[in-house]
Amino acid sequence: MKTSLNYQLIENGNVYPLYYDTLFFDLRQEFTDAVLAAREARKGIWKNDVTTEGATWDGANSLGAIPPLFPKLWRRLQGYTQDRDYREDSETLDRFIEYLQTKRSERVLVSDRGRFTGFDNVVEVDGDTIKLLYRPEELIFMS
Numbered sequence: 001m002k003t004s005l006n007y008q009l010i011e012n013g014n015v016y017p018l019y020y021d022t023l024f025f026d027l028r029q030e031f032t033d034a035v036l037a038a039r040e041a042r043k044g045i046w047k048n049d050v051t052t053e054g055a056t057w058d059g060a061n062s063l064g065a066i067p068p069l070f071p072k073l074w075r076r077l078q079g080y081t082q083d084r085d086y087r088e089d090s091e092t093l094d095r096f097i098e099y100l101q102t103k104r105s106e107r108v109l110v111s112d113r114g115r116f117t118g119f120d121n122v123v124e125v126d127g128d129t130i131k132l133l134y135r136p137e138e139l140i141f142m143s
Contacts, residue, residue, distance in 0.1 A: 011038060057077070122139060
């Protein structure tokens with residue numbers, strides 16, 4: 001496994017981990033160990049990652065300027081700006097959690113809590129700042 005491209009990308013800090021429930025625990029743990037080492041060494045994306053510290057939102061125009069952020073969260077921000085029901089409100093984050101709640105089928109397990117929840121419950125919005133409440137490697141998405 002350690003010779004696989006996926007492992008090497010994670011080990012070098014080139015990608016975020018995105019775990020699904022179909023990935024075996026022992027493999028997930030190996031990937032997580034590599035993530036932790038890369039973050040500790042501030043390799044690649046981990047030099048500037050804002051996933052759990054928070055990214056500043058300034059509307060759709062800020063999508064391209066956001067520092068490294070968990071891709072699933074970035075894609076939801078992008079979807080928020082394109083969704084016809086939210087597009088007009090997307091200059092602020094005022095309705096972002098509501099937007100995520102419309103995606104209720106997106107279930108996630110917070111691994112260290114042993115708790116299933118919706119993705120909307122692991123995201124925090126505070127004014128113009130958005131962040132994940134947990135590190136990406138702590139989340140396991142349901143397939």
